[in-house]
Amino acid sequence: SQKIEQNSEALNIQEGKTATLTCNYTNYSPAYLQWYRQDPGRGPVFLLLIRENEKEKRKERLKVTFDTTLKQSLFHITASQPADSATYLCALDYGGSSASKIIFGSGTRLSIRP
Amino acid sequence: SAVISQKPSRDICQRGTSLTIQCQVDSQVTMMFWYRQQPGQSLTLIATANQGSEATYESGFVIDKFPISRPNLTFSTLTVSNMSPEDSSIYLCSVGRSTNEKLFFGSGTQLSVL
Numbered sequence: 160s161q162k163i164e165q166n167s168e169a170l171n172i173q174e175g176k177t178a179t180l181t182c183n184y185t186n187y188s189p190a191y192l193q194w195y196r197q198d199p200g201r202g203p204v205f206l207l208l209i210r211e212n213e214k215e216k217r218k219e220r221l222k223v224t225f226d227t228t229l230k231q232s233l234f235h236i237t238a239s240q241p242a243d244s245a246t247y248l249c250a251l252d253y254g255g256s257s258a259s260k261i262i263f264g265s266g267t268r269l270s271i272r273p
Numbered sequence: 274s275a276v277i278s279q280k281p282s283r284d285i286c287q288r289g290t291s292l293t294i295q296c297q298v299d300s301q302v303t304m305m306f307w308y309r310q311q312p313g314q315s316l317t318l319i320a321t322a323n324q325g326s327e328a329t330y331e332s333g334f335v336i337d338k339f340p341i342s343r344p345n346l347t348f349s350t351l352t353v354s355n356m357s358p359e360d361s362s363i364y365l366c367s368v369g370r371s372t373n374e375k376l377f378f379g380s381g382t383q384l385s386v387l
Contacts, residue, residue, distance in 0.1 A: 193375060202277075202365050202378025203316070248315060250376075259304055259369060260331075261376060263316040 162186060163264035165249060171270045174241060180234040180267045182249035189251040192225055192232050197246045197266070206247075207234075239271045275300060279366050279379030286356055286386050293352045294382045296366030301346035304369040307339070310381070311362045319364075322349040356386045 162185045172178050182192070191210045195203035209216045209225040209232065216223050222235040236243050249264045276299040286292050296305065305322040320341055321329040328341035343349040353360050366379040 195376075200380070200383075202367070202381050203376075205375035205377070208375055260318060260321065261306070261369075262318060265315045 163249060163251060163262060165247075165264040165267045167267045168265070169268040169270070171272065172239060174239060174271050174273050176239055178236040178239045178243070178269055178271070180247050180249075180269070182232040182234065182264055184230050184251060187251070187253055188227065188230075189253065191252065192223075193250045193261070194221075194223055194232075194234050195248045195250060195263075197248060203248055203263075236269075241271045241273055244269055244271050275302060275368050275370070275377040277366055277368060277377055277379035279382055281382055282380060283383040284385070286384065288357055288386060290356055291352055291354045292356065292384060293350050294364055294366070296349045296351070296368075296379060298347045298368050302368040303346075303371055305343060305349045306367040306369075306376070307341060307349075307351045308365040308367060309362045310365060316365065319351070322351075353384065356384075358386045360384065361386045 164183045166181050191208055193208045194206045196206055197203040207216055207218055207223045209223045211227050220237045224233045246266045246268045248266045250261050252259050252261050278297045280295045284292055307319040308316040309319055310316050318331050319334045319339055322341050322343040324343045324346055338354055340352045363381045363383050365381045367376045369376045
């Protein structure tokens with residue numbers, strides 16, 4: 160069965176540093192991978208989507224890479240701020256072309272200390 | 274974007290009773306999903322709500338326990354039947370406009386079963 164692993168349950172870094180979160184997957188070759196942010200008591204909010212033919216995608220201070228050989232995605236937040244503190248989830252679609260079934264990793268709880 | 278209204282936002286229920294959760298979207302969407310998020314855990318897909326037909330359930334979830342309706346392209350309900358304390362969780366409605374695209378989430382329904 161498909162499996163997604165985010166190898167850090169929690170990450171605590173100093174403000175201003177770059178936070179790097181890892182997402183690994185097995186038993187599947189997704190056409191794309193997504194990253195979401197979830198704050199306590201709220202539903203996840205979409206951040207970035209990267210397709211299998213894209214090596215890297217950026218949005219403001221966010222950067223995502225996608226290595227289909229390693230079956231891994233890295234999510235970077237540069238110049239991190241306390242407001243970036245949240246749980247970050249990676250997700251992939253294993254439904255194929257006929258339907259979408261997006262499954263989520265276990266999440267990484269990121270804390271940025273001032 | 275899509276604005277999702279999910280009701281109720283929280284409820285405390287007695288064992289053996291049922292609760293119906295409503296999900297209303299401000300515009301027509303192709304895909305609607307129901308997820309469960311147990312305390313401290315990531316999201317688990319319960320089922321895909323199909324408009325005008327029976328929902329598609331994931332492994333471990335059955336229609337008798339989690340009946341789902343989707344009468345049109347903007348509305349769906351999830352019922353948690355014959356509840357037990359193990360059903361205590363956050364239930365999230367999610368929508369997508371097309372395959373291979375991002376999901377939008379409601380704020381969730383926090384359910385506690387006594």
